[in-house]
Amino acid sequence: MSPFPHRPTVITIASSKGGVGKSTACIMLAGLFTARGLGVHIIDLDENQTVQRWFNRHQTSRAALTVTAVAPADFTAHLKDIVGHPNPPDLVLIDVAGVYEKALLQAMGRSHLVIIPAQPSEPDIHEATKIVRDLADLNDNFGGSVPYRLLLNLFEPLDPHYQRHSVSEIARLGLQRFDTVMHKRAPYREAFMTGQTPHHATEPSPSIDKARAELDALATEITDLFATTSVKEAA
């Protein structure tokens, strides 16, 4: 049974900064939720088609997972088709390009949740703050209440000073974040080469197990968020 309140539930992985881990987070979420038997559709809005290329290598759960690379100008029409489909997926994930464009705002405004990946660094926190402000403007202007969470990525296990400082800065700014962070892990990087995610790995290893546990904790936070927040209907 789907843990999401809407079918489809739409989640945008948002940032206009490159390299923060949007595509990584997107395919990891797709991997873990398809492994739980959910139908997932990814809209790849990045002209580099990182997710589309990953999908071309992805061998398992093809029936449960579909990916469409969509030009920004065609985004709203495509999403309307998916939402209005008689048999929609459980979850739509939107991976945006690392640039500031109209489609980013359109995607956020049509989402039930916005996930903002950020490395623990000043430039990434600055960028996340801008996205949070844009989302607040969208919510104010269109009467929405789309929630967001920062997702700290590329976390270092030794917790260096800059990382601790970044975490306290996020708290000081009052930004909402997932407690779960994505550590810097080889299985996340390898996924782009193999087409697999930790949840579909054919050869388990301690590093795969750790990645899976981290992603499962993230999934729990996401589903708990939907269980406790009232979220608006996707447009």
Ligand SMILES: Nc1ncnc2c1ncn2[C@@H]1O[C@H](COP(=O)(O)OP(=O)(O)OP(=O)(O)O)[C@@H](O)[C@H]1O
């Ligand atoms: N937690 C992680 N552990 C290891 N490598 C990571 C992690 N997160 C991201 N990477 C690597 O960092 C690089 C950038 O990640 P990714 O492509 O997901 O970022 P992006 O925000 O989608 O970038 P762009 O804006 O260019 O689309 C990739 O090589 C990816 O494999």
Ligand SMILES: [Mg+2]
């Ligand atoms: Mg990307």
